[in-house]
Amino acid sequence: xxLISKFRLYLNLTFALAWRDVRVRYQLSILGLYWAIINxxxxxxxxxxVFSHIFRAASLNNVPYVVFLFCGLTYWNxxxxxxxxxxxxxxxxxxxxxxxxxxxxxxxxxxxxxxxVDFFFSLLVLGLLMWYFHLSPNWNLWMLLPLLVIxxxxxxxxxxxxxxxxxxxxxxAQLVSxxxxxxMYLSPxxxxxxxxxxxxRRYFMYNTIGLLVDxxxxxxLAGTPVNWHQVxxxxxxxxxxxxxxWTLFRWLEPLFAEVM
Amino acid sequence: xxxxxxNVWKKFRLRQQRVHSISKFLHExxxxxxxxGPAADFWALKDVSFHLDAGDSLGVIGVNGSGKSTLLKLLNxxxxxTRGRVSVRGRRSALIELGAGFHPDFSGRENVYxxxxxxxxxxxxxxxxxxxxVSFAELxxxxxxxxxxxxxxxxxxxxxxVATAVDPEILIVDEILAVGDLAFxxxxxxxxxxxxxxxxxxxxxxxxxxxxxxICRQALWLHKGAPMRFGQTGAxxxxxxxxxxxxxxxxxxxxxxxxxG
Numbered sequence: 001x002x003l004i005s006k007f008r009l010y011l012n013l014t015f016a017l018a019w020r021d022v023r024v025r026y027q028l029s030i031l032g033l034y035w036a037i038i039n040x041x042x043x044x045x046x047x048x049x050v051f052s053h054i055f056r057a058a059s060l061n062n063v064p065y066v067v068f069l070f071c072g073l074t075y076w077n078x079x080x081x082x083x084x085x086x087x088x089x090x091x092x093x094x095x096x097x098x099x100x101x102x103x104x105x106x107x108x109x110x111x112x113x114x115x116x117v118d119f120f121f122s123l124l125v126l127g128l129l130m131w132y133f134h135l136s137p138n139w140n141l142w143m144l145l146p147l148l149v150i151x152x153x154x155x156x157x158x159x160x161x162x163x164x165x166x167x168x169x170x171x172x173a174q175l176v177s178x179x180x181x182x183x184m185y186l187s188p189x190x191x192x193x194x195x196x197x198x199x200x201r202r203y204f205m206y207n208t209i210g211l212l213v214d215x216x217x218x219x220x221l222a223g224t225p226v227n228w229h230q231v232x233x234x235x236x237x238x239x240x241x242x243x244x245x246w247t248l249f250r251w252l253e254p255l256f257a258e259v260m
Numbered sequence: 261x262x263x264x265x266x267n268v269w270k271k272f273r274l275r276q277q278r279v280h281s282i283s284k285f286l287h288e289x290x291x292x293x294x295x296x297g298p299a300a301d302f303w304a305l306k307d308v309s310f311h312l313d314a315g316d317s318l319g320v321i322g323v324n325g326s327g328k329s330t331l332l333k334l335l336n337x338x339x340x341x342t343r344g345r346v347s348v349r350g351r352r353s354a355l356i357e358l359g360a361g362f363h364p365d366f367s368g369r370e371n372v373y374x375x376x377x378x379x380x381x382x383x384x385x386x387x388x389x390x391x392x393x394v395s396f397a398e399l400x401x402x403x404x405x406x407x408x409x410x411x412x413x414x415x416x417x418x419x420x421x422v423a424t425a426v427d428p429e430i431l432i433v434d435e436i437l438a439v440g441d442l443a444f445x446x447x448x449x450x451x452x453x454x455x456x457x458x459x460x461x462x463x464x465x466x467x468x469x470x471x472x473x474x475i476c477r478q479a480l481w482l483h484k485g486a487p488m489r490f491g492q493t494g495a496x497x498x499x500x501x502x503x504x505x506x507x508x509x510x511x512x513x514x515x516x517x518x519x520x521g
Contacts, residue, residue: 013377020374024365095360100353100378101337257338258272 021114036121061222072189074122075213080180086111086159087173108163150238151212157241160249188214208237263312268344270305304330306485317462319476327485328465350429358419364408379426389425397421433464
């Protein structure tokens with residue numbers, strides 16, 4: 001009973017902090033939360049112009065390249081942006097940590113949740129793009145939900161790792177942004193896995209987030225049947241990452257107050 | 261008992277140069293220096309024990325560097341002891357760095373809600389107490405402007421009002437009475453006494469021996485991390501003053517005879 005009310009309290013606190021993160025990002029601007037949709041929309045428009053009229057990029061997955069790219073980036077950014085804001089979620093809230101005890105895990109979790117809000121706005125723009133190009137989503141769409149949960153597990157696991165390490169070593173933030181850049185180009189965001197040379201492709205199969213982005217985009221745009229075996233493996237890996245991140249975080253947590 | 265502190269030791273590592281970044285780490289490796297300077301152990305608390313009953317009050321005194329703040333952090337749960345056991349049962353609230361958790365870009369109202377949640381209240385509870393918090397802080401006119409425009413006094417007043425509104429069972433106070441002007445200090449003091457009368461346990465750290473004398477039934481004197489004396493406030497304060505080479509001033513527990521310095 002006590003435990004349940006505690007859990008509810010911490011859950012509410014997580015949502016409140018996530019909402020605060022979202023508002024901090026947008027509230028000082030005139031257009032406020034509209035930026036969350038204007039930003040990806042402008043991106044989509046400029047890409048549509050560049051890729052269809054200048055590069056004349058071929059369609060991938062039977063959809064215009066701009067739709068393909070935007071869909072991939074929507075799923076990648078959920079991971080990438082979450083990690084880059086989670087990294088400083090503890091060090092940036094040092095004052096909150098010095099006051100009252102609450103599970104520190106709440107801070108990186110809230111940072112990731114705040115990015116889920118961005119993700120949904122980005123999906124909305126993706127819907128607009130598809131409508132513009134007369135593409136219709138398919139009946140397999142419900143499969144996106146479990147895959148999204150898997151991606152969130154994976155993201156949270158890494159968020160716990162980088163946020164706690166950043167307390168001890170402040171250049172974690174630099175490292176994360178560089179690693180994320182390499183990681184993005186080495187993931188099937190701008191291309192499909194089939195374009196990767198045969199020899200290298202087996203290494204790409206170890207990149208769980210890459211596979212997740214690819215799988216979700218396939219479902220979204222092409223309605224490709226899901227490879228259950230691959231989903232199961234991704235799920236197990238994501239769960240392992242989540243548990244590892246959680247464990248590392250809990251292990252380092254007693255040091256936070258002393259180091260900051 | 262709400263507070264049990266048993267044989268608590270707290271160690272900090274003092275390093276000549278702690279490596280704060282990976283690049284520095286590599287740099288030092290290249291120069292074949294020791295990665296972190298010689299680590300010296302510093303014991304901030306040495307074998308401290310005490311118990312506090314529900315509704316009882318404890319004052320912690322000692323010169324700077326005696327381990328008072330470390331003890332508060334252990335009681336507040338933001339640090340763990342190196343050895344020994346600290347157990348605090350019941351909802352606690354801390355008057356430490358008042359308003360420290362406020363976000364400057366948000367209004368007083370929003371900060372009250374977020375701070376209340378961090379202190380363990382749900383939204384409905386905060387809503388019920390909201391008006392009382394604002395009127396205690398005397399910020400009715402300013403509650404909807406961002407707190408970055410507040411003066412430091414307004415900040416601290418709001419912080420005090422939120423921290424005491426959460427109905428704590430244990431109140432942890434660090435040098436509280438330096439808040440705002442004299443009238444407000446008196447108001448804070450009154451509220452602490454009122455909470456005490458309602459059965460809230462209080463731990464107060466202060467250099468103001470007068471405050472300790474007024475509020476606390478028991479006192480703990482720390483010196484360089486070691487407990488020098490624990491017991492009735494009057495006796496402990498006398499011993500402490502004698503140690504400092506000051507005349508015994510008869511700071512009786514509860515009577516609050518004025519002591520300066």
